[in-house]
Amino acid sequence: MESRILKPALGLYVALFLLFLYGPFVVLTIISFQQGPEGGPQFPIIEWSTYWYRHIFGLTPPSRIAPLPFGEALLRSLTLAFMTMVVSTVLGVMSAQAFRRKFKGSGAVFYLIVLGMMVPGVLTGLGVSLLANNIIGIERHWYTTAFATHVAYTFPFAFLVMLAILNRFDSSVEEASWSLGVDPWTTFRKVTFPLIFPGVLSAMLFAFTLSLDEFPRTLFASGRDQTLPLAIYGTFAVEIHPNIFAFGVLTTLFSFALLSVYGILMAMSVRRAKKMAMQEDIE
Amino acid sequence: MSGTVTIEKRQSRTTRWLLAPGIIWMSLFLVLPILMIVYVSFWTQTTFNISPEPTLASWKLFFSSDTYTGALWTTIRIWLIVLACTFVVGYPTALFVGLFIKSKTLSTILLVICVIPFWTSFLIRVLAWRPMLGKEGAINIVLQKLGIIQQPIEVLLFTELSVIIGMTQIYCVFMVGPIAFMLSRIDRNIIEAARDLGAGFGRIFWKIIFPLSLPGVVVGAIFVSVMVLGEFATSGALSGRKVNLLGNIIITQVGSLKWAMASVVGVILTIVMGFVIAGFLRIVDLKREL
Numbered sequence: 001m002e003s004r005i006l007k008p009a010l011g012l013y014v015a016l017f018l019l020f021l022y023g024p025f026v027v028l029t030i031i032s033f034q035q036g037p038e039g040g041p042q043f044p045i046i047e048w049s050t051y052w053y054r055h056i057f058g059l060t061p062p063s064r065i066a067p068l069p070f071g072e073a074l075l076r077s078l079t080l081a082f083m084t085m086v087v088s089t090v091l092g093v094m095s096a097q098a099f100r101r102k103f104k105g106s107g108a109v110f111y112l113i114v115l116g117m118m119v120p121g122v123l124t125g126l127g128v129s130l131l132a133n134n135i136i137g138i139e140r141h142w143y144t145t146a147f148a149t150h151v152a153y154t155f156p157f158a159f160l161v162m163l164a165i166l167n168r169f170d171s172s173v174e175e176a177s178w179s180l181g182v183d184p185w186t187t188f189r190k191v192t193f194p195l196i197f198p199g200v201l202s203a204m205l206f207a208f209t210l211s212l213d214e215f216p217r218t219l220f221a222s223g224r225d226q227t228l229p230l231a232i233y234g235t236f237a238v239e240i241h242p243n244i245f246a247f248g249v250l251t252t253l254f255s256f257a258l259l260s261v262y263g264i265l266m267a268m269s270v271r272r273a274k275k276m277a278m279q280e281d282i283e
Numbered sequence: 284m285s286g287t288v289t290i291e292k293r294q295s296r297t298t299r300w301l302l303a304p305g306i307i308w309m310s311l312f313l314v315l316p317i318l319m320i321v322y323v324s325f326w327t328q329t330t331f332n333i334s335p336e337p338t339l340a341s342w343k344l345f346f347s348s349d350t351y352t353g354a355l356w357t358t359i360r361i362w363l364i365v366l367a368c369t370f371v372v373g374y375p376t377a378l379f380v381g382l383f384i385k386s387k388t389l390s391t392i393l394l395v396i397c398v399i400p401f402w403t404s405f406l407i408r409v410l411a412w413r414p415m416l417g418k419e420g421a422i423n424i425v426l427q428k429l430g431i432i433q434q435p436i437e438v439l440l441f442t443e444l445s446v447i448i449g450m451t452q453i454y455c456v457f458m459v460g461p462i463a464f465m466l467s468r469i470d471r472n473i474i475e476a477a478r479d480l481g482a483g484f485g486r487i488f489w490k491i492i493f494p495l496s497l498p499g500v501v502v503g504a505i506f507v508s509v510m511v512l513g514e515f516a517t518s519g520a521l522s523g524r525k526v527n528l529l530g531n532i533i534i535t536q537v538g539s540l541k542w543a544m545a546s547v548v549g550v551i552l553t554i555v556m557g558f559v560i561a562g563f564l565r566i567v568d569l570k571r572e573l
Contacts, residue, residue, distance in 0.1 A: 098301035120513020127316020248407035255402035
């Protein structure tokens with residue numbers, strides 16, 4: 001190929017692309033170290049300080065800027081993300097498992113599930129609120145109505161991940177188990193599930209991160225008590241201070257920690273699978 | 284013979300039980316809410332409430348008001364521009380990651396690097412564009428330091444341009460991923476063969492590489508379209524309320540308890556959405572590409 005010109009040129013382009021992608025994050029990190037409490041969320045940096053980080057944890061002397069009301073919101077968001085993760089992964093595994101056999105109306109069911117990721121969140125949120133307010137007549141809460149919309153959003157992702165995994169799944173091991181007289185449920189638990197576990201982990205990761213940062217669905221559907229993205233949105237309306245940027249840096253670091261846990265679990269399950277394969281070879 | 288029939292039967296019963304929870308959940312919390320929006324759009328709106336007497340009042344109001352129809356056109360315009368921008372910005376990156384890098388590890392690493400910014404909260408990522416684009420923002424400071432401009436550029440923030448820049452950055456990765464995936468699946472021997480037959484890179488690109496990457500482009504375009512059409516946070520935060528998308532109208536209408544009007548806008552958004560997705564799915568069968 002014309003790699004002598006084209007490849008370096010594209011490489012340079014990718015570098016620029018990454019600059020574009022990371023620019024705002026770099027600026028956000030710089031400004032999170034702005035001097036406080038007078039320094040605003042803009043350049044120039046008056047003086048480097050960790051004031052806004054201490055401000056988040058309430059370690060600074062009281063000033064006119066109220067601390068971010070994020071504590072409870074964060075707890076709610078984590079709980080909601082966990083609930084969403086469990087339910088949508090279970091639903092995803094079940095539906096994908098069903099799709100391994102051909103059945104009538106599979107196309108319609110496929111698009112019904114995938115619809116969840118295609119409908120704009122603001123619409124699902126609006127619809128569920130209308131339903132709760134005017135037909136059922138219940139109050140909206142993050143753990144009821146918002147939870148329902150979160151699962152309707154993350155379940156398709158879990159489903160697609162599991163579908164991709166199961167498509168490449170060698171079912172002869174299951175057949176072997178069945179022919180030995182093991183019942184289907186035990187076969188699933190002892191044979192299928194351990195083999196698809198890496199996929200299950202990915203589905204869980206997808207569901208958790210999507211739910212944790214979910215905003216448009218939650219906006220209408222969650223009622224009085226705010227989740228984290230709603231609390232952040234609340235600060236949009238009032239004046240913005242660098243503490244929100246410091247918070248952004250911290251949550252990113254937290255996500256990295258989460259991702260590392262996922263990486264370790266994944267590596268462990270891969271190693272275990274390898275070990276099992278080796279044992280089989282010996283036997 | 285009868286044995287196989289019962290196995291068949293049992294299996295199809297299992298399939299039904301496996302599918303039922305998912306189908307019920309999606310029907311109750313996705314399909315029913317959308318039908319509800321359609322239903323409520325014909326309800327009667329009083330000052331602070333709605334009642335189920337059917338009326339076309341909200342629909343008439345929508346089409347007689349320049350604010351509302353304007354929002355529809357703005358939404359379509361912004362969507363088309365952002366879609367084009369994410370494609371133009373994303374395709375070369377995908378080409379490099381998916382096709383030009385031979386090492387699987389390296390291309391995975393590059394993709395992970397592209398995804399890392401997503402672990403910052405969406406709203407904070409939007410907000411980070413303000414100190415970037417402002418009059419005393421990073422871009423203006425850098426350009427002035429380099430001596431490219433004398434006066435700071437003021438049109439960067441709180442305009443339609445800032446909304447487009449912000450959305451392009453936030454959504455372009457959804458274009459890169461699927462395209463890179465499709466490109467990495469291309470059989471290199473085809474490209475090799477075309478080159479042996481004397482085709483130049485331009486010809487190879489248009490005749491082989493681009494058509495084979497098209498499913499990726501379509502999947503990416505669906506992702507970007509879904510998200511941009513339903514947007515309201517980016518346009519709200521970066522345009523200084525100058526750019527009003529359909530999403531923004533829904534938010535303000537719900538804020539003032541005008542549920543019927545919000546529903547009308549919701550139905551219009553659903554229709555636009557339906558056309559867009561159906562159009563894209565005509566090009567590519569999503570289920571087959573998986």
